[in-house]
Amino acid sequence: MTAKPRVAYLGPPGTFTQAALIARFGRDSFELPCSSIEDAFSEVEQGHADFAVVPVENSTEGIVNNTQDCLVDAGVRIVGEIVVPIEHHLLAASGTRGEALTEIASHRQSLAQCRKWLRAHYASVPVKECSSNAEAAKLARDNPGVAAIAGQLAAATYGLESLANGIQDQQHNSTRFIVLGRQTPPASGHDKTSMLVYAANRPGALFHVLEPFEKLQISLTKIDSRPSKKAAWEYVFFIDFEGHESEPQVQELFTRLADCTEAIKLLGSYRAFEGVSQP
Amino acid sequence: MTAKPRVAYLGPPGTFTQAALIARFGRDSFELPCSSIEDAFSEVEQGHADFAVVPVENSTEGIVNNTQDCLVDAGVRIVGEIVVPIEHHLLAASGTRGEALTEIASHRQSLAQCRKWLRAHYASVPVKECSSNAEAAKLARDNPGVAAIAGQLAAATYGLESLANGIQDQQHNSTRFIVLGRQTPPASGHDKTSMLVYAANRPGALFHVLEPFEKLQISLTKIDSRPSKKAAWEYVFFIDFEGHESEPQVQELFTRLADCTEAIKLLGSYRAFEGVSQP
Numbered sequence: 001m002t003a004k005p006r007v008a009y010l011g012p013p014g015t016f017t018q019a020a021l022i023a024r025f026g027r028d029s030f031e032l033p034c035s036s037i038e039d040a041f042s043e044v045e046q047g048h049a050d051f052a053v054v055p056v057e058n059s060t061e062g063i064v065n066n067t068q069d070c071l072v073d074a075g076v077r078i079v080g081e082i083v084v085p086i087e088h089h090l091l092a093a094s095g096t097r098g099e100a101l102t103e104i105a106s107h108r109q110s111l112a113q114c115r116k117w118l119r120a121h122y123a124s125v126p127v128k129e130c131s132s133n134a135e136a137a138k139l140a141r142d143n144p145g146v147a148a149i150a151g152q153l154a155a156a157t158y159g160l161e162s163l164a165n166g167i168q169d170q171q172h173n174s175t176r177f178i179v180l181g182r183q184t185p186p187a188s189g190h191d192k193t194s195m196l197v198y199a200a201n202r203p204g205a206l207f208h209v210l211e212p213f214e215k216l217q218i219s220l221t222k223i224d225s226r227p228s229k230k231a232a233w234e235y236v237f238f239i240d241f242e243g244h245e246s247e248p249q250v251q252e253l254f255t256r257l258a259d260c261t262e263a264i265k266l267l268g269s270y271r272a273f274e275g276v277s278q279p
Numbered sequence: 280m281t282a283k284p285r286v287a288y289l290g291p292p293g294t295f296t297q298a299a300l301i302a303r304f305g306r307d308s309f310e311l312p313c314s315s316i317e318d319a320f321s322e323v324e325q326g327h328a329d330f331a332v333v334p335v336e337n338s339t340e341g342i343v344n345n346t347q348d349c350l351v352d353a354g355v356r357i358v359g360e361i362v363v364p365i366e367h368h369l370l371a372a373s374g375t376r377g378e379a380l381t382e383i384a385s386h387r388q389s390l391a392q393c394r395k396w397l398r399a400h401y402a403s404v405p406v407k408e409c410s411s412n413a414e415a416a417k418l419a420r421d422n423p424g425v426a427a428i429a430g431q432l433a434a435a436t437y438g439l440e441s442l443a444n445g446i447q448d449q450q451h452n453s454t455r456f457i458v459l460g461r462q463t464p465p466a467s468g469h470d471k472t473s474m475l476v477y478a479a480n481r482p483g484a485l486f487h488v489l490e491p492f493e494k495l496q497i498s499l500t501k502i503d504s505r506p507s508k509k510a511a512w513e514y515v516f517f518i519d520f521e522g523h524e525s526e527p528q529v530q531e532l533f534t535r536l537a538d539c540t541e542a543i544k545l546l547g548s549y550r551a552f553e554g555v556s557q558p
Contacts (some may be wrong), residue, residue, distance in 0.1 A: 016371040035408075066388065108410055109345065112315040129314075131387055131408035206502065207486075208494040215485040223485065223516075224503045237502075 008032040008043035008052040014134035015155035020082040020177040021053045022153070037066040044076045044180050057176040067178070068226060068238060071196070071267055078194050078268030080179035088114055088168045091160035092140050092147040098163045099124050106149035114149055116169040134158075148240070152222035176273075184269055187244035192221060194267040196256065197237045209237065212256035216249055218242065221272075245269040287311040287322035287331040293413035293433035299361040299456040300332040301432070314347040323355045323459050332361070336455040346457070347505060347517060350475070350546055357473050357547030359458035367393055367447045370439035371419050371426040377442045380404050384415035385428035387402035393428055395448040413437075456550075463548055466523035471500060473546040476516045476536065488516065495528055497521065500551075524548040 005137070007025055010017040011033025021031060032049055043049035056067050071078075088110055092101070102278070104111075104118065105128040111118070130136040133150035137158040140148035147163060155162060199205040206225075213220055222240040238247040243250045245266060257264050286304055290297040290312025300310060303533075311328055313319040322328035328530040335346050347361050350357075367389055371380070383397065384407040390397070395407070409415040412429035419427035426442060427433070434441060478484040485504075492499055501519040522529045524545060 036387065036394075038391050038394070066391070075446050108315065111347070112317050115315075115317070129410035129411055129414070135408070204493045204496070206499055207489045210486045210489060214483045217483070220485055220504075225499075225501050 004029055005050040006030045006032060006048070008034050008040045010034060010037055010040055010054050012132060012138075014137055014150065015132055016084055016086060016151055016153070016175055017053055017055055017177060019153045020055075020150060020158075020175075021086045023084060024080065024082050024179060025162035029083040031119045034073050037070055039072055041070045041076060041180065044182065044207065045074070050181065051079070052076075053177050054180065054272040055175055056158065056178050057222070068224070071194075071238070072236065072265075074180075074267075076180045076182060077184055078178050078270055079181035079185055080270045081273045082175065082177045083174050083273045086113075086168065086173045086175055087151060087166050088149050089155060089162045090147050090153065090164040090167055091137060091150055091155045093157075094142060094159070094161050096147065096163070098146065100145060101147050102145035103128050104142075104147050104149065105130050105139050107131070107136065110136075110149045113168045113173065117164075117167040121164070122128070138262055156261070179270070184245065185271065187246050187269070188271040190272050191242070191244035191269050192240055192272045193243055193245055193250060193269040194238070194240050196265040196267060197239055198262040198264070199225065199235050199237065200262055200271075205235065206237065208260045209257070211260070212253055213241065215256075216253055218249065218253055242272070243269075283308055284329040285309045285311060285327070287313050287319045287328040289313060289316055289319055290334050290415075291337070291411060291413045293416055293432055293436035294411055295363055295365060295432070295454055296332055296334055296456060297436075298430060298432045299334075299363045299454075302363060303332065303359065303361050303458060304330075316349055320349045320355060320459065321355055322540055323461065324353070329460065330358070331355075331459040332428070332455050332456050333459065334454055347503070350473075351515065351544075353459075353546075355459045357457050357459060357549055358460035358464055358465055359549045360461070360471070360552045361456045361458065362453050362456065362552045363456065365392075365447065365452045365454055366445050367428050368431065368434060368441045369426050370416060370429055370434045370437075370480065371442055372423060373438070373440050375426065375440070375442070379424060380426050381424035382407050382422075383426050383428065384409050384418045386410070386412050386415065389415075389428045392447045392449065396443075396446040398445060400443070418451075437461040445552045458549070463524065464550065466525050466548070467550040468524035469551050470548050471519055472522055472524055472529060472548040473517070473519050475544040475546060476518055476554065477541040478514050478516065479541055485516065485537045488536070490539070491532055492520065494535075495532055497528065497532055501557065521551070522548075 007029045009021045037054045040054050042054040050122040054067050104125050108129045111127050134154050136148035137150045137154035140146045146176045219242045224238040226236050286308045288300045318448050319333050321330040323331045333346050383404050387408045390406050413433050415427035416429045416433035419425045420437040498521045503517040505515050
């Protein structure tokens with residue numbers, strides 16, 4: 001019997017980040033809500049947590065640039081990814097009537113994502129911006145007449161009832177989260193690898209970074225450039241590609257990249273979420 | 280004599296986005312604060328505003344992925360960029376003593392950016408997360424004993440005094456903003472062009488997108504991949520490069536890219552901010 005894992009996440013409880021945590025670890029972990037992405041990283045780095053879950057794309061709850069900044073200096077590995085569909089509901093304390101709402105609270109981005117629906121159904125009710133959807137849910141719990149726009153987990157966490165389900169204007173909206181840990185999981189056959197590449201600032205620099213991928217027929221799934229904070233290097237590229245760091249072809253890639261870049265940093269290899277059903 | 284321009288921006292007043300607006304347009308425009316990035320785009324699209332200013336990188340005030348999403352469908356052009364240094368101050372109503380603070384309010388990311396300083400100076404004072412730094416400044420104005428972490432413009436806007444200046448842990452932090460409009464400015468000799476490139480999902484797709492840049496020796500300054508929302512195309516790349524759309528070499532680039540991609544969309548050509556002093 002193994003001990004329950006300790007999992008840090010970007011809180012407060014009831015956020016989509018906690019929903020991602022539960023999708024990965026079930027209800028059988030010690031959950032450690034953190035007030036920032038930096039704190040979640042640091043809980044794993046310092047050994048207070050075994051894992052951490054933080055958003056990397058399209059988050060409704062934080063500035064995900066933070067996650068990329070943290071990865072540059074991180075002493076931890078990416079050991080997994082989770083994609084969670086974002087579905088918003090209009091939530092209020094039990095017994096609240098939709099006609100009696102005095103205020104609708106949520107994170108700015110969630111309000112924007114439900115704007116057309118709000119205009120059609122509650123055009124005259126004022127909206128209030130909160131620092132997260134979970135904060136809005138807390139507000140709705142404590143103030144009769146206030147409704148929150150948040151996910152199903154926030155409803156369960158704060159004991160709210162749904163006045164309307166799936167009210168986001170765009171369907172099929174989802175957020176990607178990564179799992180941080182200290183040990184790289186073994187190859188599963190459906191893996192992705194994340195890395196940082198530092199390149200000089202000259203025309204064609206990125207082109208030469210991509211040449212080894214092309215020659216080895218390794219498929220990139222994501223590339224993002226960010227201004228480097230190291231003075232000597234102008235750019236850092238965040239690159240995700242298909243494959244696991246233990247595979248010979250990927251090791252050959254690292255050798256070739258070392259020749260044509262200023263520096264590389266391996267962030268981790270992990271099972272790809274998409275197209276793979278979770279165990 | 281020309282009429283004052285009408286400029287929409289991501290509000291509320293006192294944010295770094297308004298500071299960027301003032302850096303570009305001075306105090307001589309009609310400023311239209313918007314509650315979302317989407318609204319700022321739409322003010323220009325519908326002709327209610329001549330320009331809009333929105334953050335694109337490292338913002339302390341919003342989810343900048345929004346800006347990229349808006350650009351995909353935008354009927355407006357990028358006509359300029361502004362880079363603003365982010366400097367945080369500890370602000371409170373006139374006469375407030377630092378020893379008497381009961382709460383420190385700010386946006387989550389600003390609190391994170393000043394964490395070491397807060398730990399060293401106000402470890403025992405509780406923090407409160409707000410939806411923006413300007414909201415925190417408003418809270419400080421209305422509640423004796425509450426201080427806000429925000430920029431100099433928020434201090435001026437809400438009549439607050441500084442208890443401490445430049446309290447962010449990392450110096451040289453800055454945010455990039457773009458200016459939206461309806462007409463491409465003429466070439467200045469120091470221009471950048473932004474575009475979207477849709478590419479098929481196959482190994483080497485990005486490599487072939489970059490080949491024309493390499494052949495024509497055009498320097499990329501930024502590349503980001505985002506999942507495409509158009510079903511037929513798997514990827515969309517946001518690419519910034521040096522040059523103006525009116526230059527023959529850039530027109531040749533567009534011709535070559537049309538041959539090796541699914542589609543391209545020009546977002547605009549504008550004077551590069553860095554290394555160029557503002558008029």
